[in-house]
Amino acid sequence: MNAASPGLLRRRIAIERPADVADGAGGVTRGFAPLAQAFAEVEPLTAEQAERGRALGLRKLWRVTIRARGDVTGGCRVAWRERTLDVLAVRALDADDRFEEMLCEEIVP
DSSP: OOOOOOOGGOOOEEEEEEEEESSSSOOEEEEEEEEEHHHHHHEEEEEEEETTEEEEEEEEEEEEEHHHHHSOOOOOOOTTTEEEEEEEEEEEEETTEEEEEEEEEEEEE
């Protein structure tokens, strides 16, 4: 994405952060809590066969670009349409820190 083109941020996404919930037995259950709604540019990067245990699936990588927030990190996730994307890494897209680019992974069974 051209950093000077905010008009490309047309897809509405939900960003979720990891949240621990007590399970009542002294442990926690990892879940996700809403962090923000944002407009983004969502682009597919690659798709390859992935193996999880004995199951085969399709591993897809996505590039998601948003206006810079500063609170999105690896471990968060993005909900977009019917997809859930795990955020692997986040980087500033331009020298002015106006936009952030997230590298996301989706595993499709």
